[in-house]
Amino acid sequence: MGITALIMAGGKGTRMALPREKPLLRIGGKPMIEHILRALQKAEKIDEIVVAITDHTPNTAEFIKVFPVTVLKTPGKGYVHDIQYAVKKLNLDTVLTISADLPLIRSEMIDRITEEYNRYNKPALAVAVPLETKRKLGLGADHIVKVDENLLVPSGINVIDGTRICERELDEEILIIDSEELAVNVNTPRDLEIAQRLFKGNSRRHRC
Numbered sequence: 001m002g003i004t005a006l007i008m009a010g011g012k013g014t015r016m017a018l019p020r021e022k023p024l025l026r027i028g029g030k031p032m033i034e035h036i037l038r039a040l041q042k043a044e045k046i047d048e049i050v051v052a053i054t055d056h057t058p059n060t061a062e063f064i065k066v067f068p069v070t071v072l073k074t075p076g077k078g079y080v081h082d083i084q085y086a087v088k089k090l091n092l093d094t095v096l097t098i099s100a101d102l103p104l105i106r107s108e109m110i111d112r113i114t115e116e117y118n119r120y121n122k123p124a125l126a127v128a129v130p131l132e133t134k135r136k137l138g139l140g141a142d143h144i145v146k147v148d149e150n151l152l153v154p155s156g157i158n159v160i161d162g163t164r165i166c167e168r169e170l171d172e173e174i175l176i177i178d179s180e181e182l183a184v185n186v187n188t189p190r191d192l193e194i195a196q197r198l199f200k201g202n203s204r205r206h207r208c
Contacts, residue, residue, distance in 0.1 A: 010054030
């Protein structure tokens with residue numbers, strides 16, 4: 001089953017207090033969005049990549065022109081609204097949505113998520129990480145959910161059946177992945193520092 005990856009790269013990034021657009025903040029010498037694009041390109045089940053931009057991210061739109069992706073300008077009315085707009089505008093079927101602030105994501109993780117979506121046989125899959133994992137890294141959490149006895153934080157990755165995007169509520173499975181790479185959403189200068197540190201550590205481990 002082919003899957004379209006939809007990168008949400010239209011946010012203002014106001015909490016960063018930096019002149020550069022958030023998707024273009026550099027981790028390991030490259031913009032965050034480039035790391036995400038490379039991981040998606042290597043993922044086995046991703047057939048197409050769409051990058052959703054807004055008026056807030058014109059430089060991001062210019063940067064990604066060199067990549068084999070579809071660029072779609074969305075209204076910028078909010079994360080969920082812009083996902084719905086993109087899915088309906090492009091008539092997408094199965095969609096993996098990913099925030100542009102996950103620079104440590106790896107292709108192996110994306111493949112695992114898509115495999116789990118197929119296995120659960122539900123129209124929606126939300127990926128979450130344990131709150132404790134974020135706390136151990138010194139990261140905060142804007143939104144915490146409790147599932148059974150687990151305190152979880154949404155990772156910024158979901159898989160949905162695009163043909164049902166207009167339904168008010170979808171039957172959703174929550175996939176818990178205890179991973180530092182998924183725990184780091186870069187929303188603050190502190191998050192950026194932690195992402196840089198983890199990226200350097202991962203690079204050293206995979207250098208041989």
